Amino acid sequence: MxxxxxxxxxxxxxxxxxxxxxxxxxxxxxxxxxxxxxxxxxxxxxxxxxxxxxxxxxxxxDRILGLQTAPIEVTLLGERRLVVDAFARWRITDLKAFRQATGAGGEERAQVLLGNILQQAIPEVLGKTTQDRVLSQDRTGLMNDIRDIARREAEALGVTVIDVRLTRTDLPEQNLNATYARMRAEREREAADEVARGGEAAQRVRAAADRTVVEETSKARRTAETIRGEADAERNRILAEAYGQDPEFFAFMRSMDAYRKALRGENSTIVMQPDSEFFDYLNSEAGAAGAAPAAPTAAPAAP
Structure with missing residues (x-):
């Protein structure tokens, strides 16, 4: 060549x-x-x-693939409704069956078919249970039931569903607003109860304080009256003793004190008759004698 x-x-x-x-x-x-x-x-x-x-x-x-489902509105027992979505993990196990089921679409077509299977399996399982179980932390049994149904339906696609997890369980929008309103009303009621209990406690404290003020004031007034009475008694005793020692001088001082109090002030004016009882002491012999200076007494003779 x-x-x-x-x-x-x-x-x-x-x-x-x-x-x-x-x-x-x-x-x-x-x-x-x-x-x-x-x-x-x-x-x-x-x-x-x-x-x-x-x-x-x-x-x-040949790796494990993931699938996020679209939100599904599910009716539970008791006519309660929830919006649920799930996340599934799956893997191709039978190439021939997978090719026959998906054609030229491959993994993208399989995602759509698996999504349809899950959208049927989720309401089938959750429609037989209550809201409390769906919203609880212990809902593994529900997810395993959904996985088993999806795994059984997906065998025809040549894939194996490894796991299914519920990722969101929310109330529908209209129910959510009603729930928020109910929760807000409950919180407002609790706040009103707390305010009422606080007002009641404040009223009790205020009443106790007022009662204490009245008691302390009464006690202080009683003590003051006792002291004032004792002082008046002591004053009267002293006056009585003084009066008993020299009645004429005591009468003179009382009259002078009365004159001083009556004539006190720059513009004081008294209009009365000259023979008024007010001037009885000055007109009396005792007053004249009291007003006159006492005569000196003779000193005693020396022995």
Whole structure:
């Protein structure tokens, strides 16, 4: 063979070789298709062979995939309604069945089909239980029931549903507003009760303080009256003793004190008759005698 033909032949052989070889990554699985029919499965990583230009290779994920469902409004026992969504983990286990079920859509088509299965399984399970169980922390049994139904329905798709978890359980918007209003009313009632109890306690403290003030005031007034009475008694006793020692002088001082109090002030004016009882002491002999200076007494003679 001439050298001029060797290079084209080698190039054609290289192209044929490269077209007949495919590589499967450890994260993938592969199907070899010929005119749409499955000719070969390749589930282990490594090199694979196919007929060039006639057969094609389609790759699928060998890893665990996730699916987030759309929110679903579910009617529970007791006619209570909840908006629920879930998260599922799944994996392709049967390539031939998966290809036949999803066609050229692959994983995207499988996500849609699994979503439909979950949207039927969730109401089927939750429709038989109560709101308290759905909203409780111990709802693993409900999620396992949903998983089992989804796993059974998904076998025809060539996939295995590994796990299903409820991610959200909320009230519908109209029920949510009513619930918030009821919660707000309960909180306002509790606040009113606390205010009433606080007012009652304040009233009791205020009444006790007022009673203490009255008692202390009465006690102080009683003590003051006692002291004042004792002082008046002592004053009267002293006055009585003084009166008993010199009645005329005591009468004179009382009259002078009365005159001083009556005539006190710059513009004081008294209009009365000269023979009024007010001037009895000055007109009496005792008053004149009291007003006159006492006569000196003679000193006693020396013995």
């Amino acid at each position: 001439r050298p001029i033909y060797i290079l084209p032949v080698l190039f054609i052989l290289l192209v044929l070789f490269l077209s007949s070889v495919f590589i499967v990554d450890e994260r993938k699985k592969a199907l070899v298709l010929q005119f749409g029919e499955i000719m070969q499965e390749k589930e282990t990583p490594g090199l694979g062979w196919k007929i060039p230009f006639i057969q094609e290779v389609v790759y699928y994920e």
